Amino acid sequence: MSIILQPLTCSSCGAPLKSRERDRMLICEHCGSLSLFSGGKTDKVSFAIAKPTVESESPLFYVPFWVVNADIGVSHEKISGGGISRAICGQKQMRGNRDFYICAADAIPEEFSRVWNMDLTVNQPQFTLIPEFKDGSRIVLTMDSETAKNNAEFIFLRYETEIPGTLQELEYDFSVNSTKVLYLPAYKKPTSYQLGV
Numbered sequence: 257m258s259i260i261l262q263p264l265t266c267s268s269c270g271a272p273l274k275s276r277e278r279d280r281m282l283i284c285e286h287c288g289s290l291s292l293f294s295g296g297k298t299d300k301v302s303f304a305i306a307k308p309t310v311e312s313e314s315p316l317f318y319v320p321f322w323v324v325n326a327d328i329g330v331s332h333e334k335i336s337g338g339g340i341s342r343a344i345c346g347q348k349q350m351r352g353n354r355d356f357y358i359c360a361a362d363a364i365p366e367e368f369s370r371v372w373n374m375d376l377t378v379n380q381p382q383f384t385l386i387p388e389f390k391d392g393s394r395i396v397l398t399m400d401s402e403t404a405k406n407n408a409e410f411i412f413l414r415y416e417t418e419i420p421g422t423l424q425e426l427e428y429d430f431s432v433n434s435t436k437v438l439y440l441p442a443y444k445k446p447t448s449y450q451l452g453v
């Protein structure tokens with residue numbers, strides 16, 4: 257456990273930053289830039305905001321996701337009992353280049369974030385981006401990018417083991433090209449959360 261002794265400063269203009277509790281994304285009141293807090297210091301972070309495409313009366317907010325771009329190469333796999341059903345079930349395999357979506361806000365219960373992560377990663381959606389948070393606030397980003405990279409690899413493995421057939425052996429190479437933050441609009445319903453894209 258370490259303590260931060262240096263004041264945190266904006267990665268763009270150098271102005272001092274105030275932190276919201278547990279939020280790794282720090283906004284500069286001077287220039288409006290966001291910096292990422294990681295490893296006891298602030299860094300520039302690449303981020304984008306997606307436009308809501310679903311309408312709702314429920315409160316709107318923006319959920320941070322890490323988008324982990326990675327290349328997956330499988331050099332060897334051994335499957336028993338499902339080779340044919342794998343081929344005919346139509347489920348795409350996760351190979352080559354792909355964006356992995358990892359919900360980075362622990363305010364979202366895992367029962368929702370887990371489904372979002374898999375659906376977004378499988379479907380590779382396109383988003384219309386907007387320059388600022390419109391009609392809602394962003395919720396705090398609590399996950400660091402290293403954890404997101406590990407979770408991305410875990411999504412790949414979970415996907416491979418959940419499609420038909422018993423995966424007995426898998427040799428693969430999972431190499432991360434980049435990480436960035438994407439805020440997706442979401443609505444809070446009485447008993448659930450719904451993505452607004």
Ligand SMILES: [Zn+2]
Pocket residue numbers: 266267268269270271284285286287288289
């Ligand atoms: Zn600044």
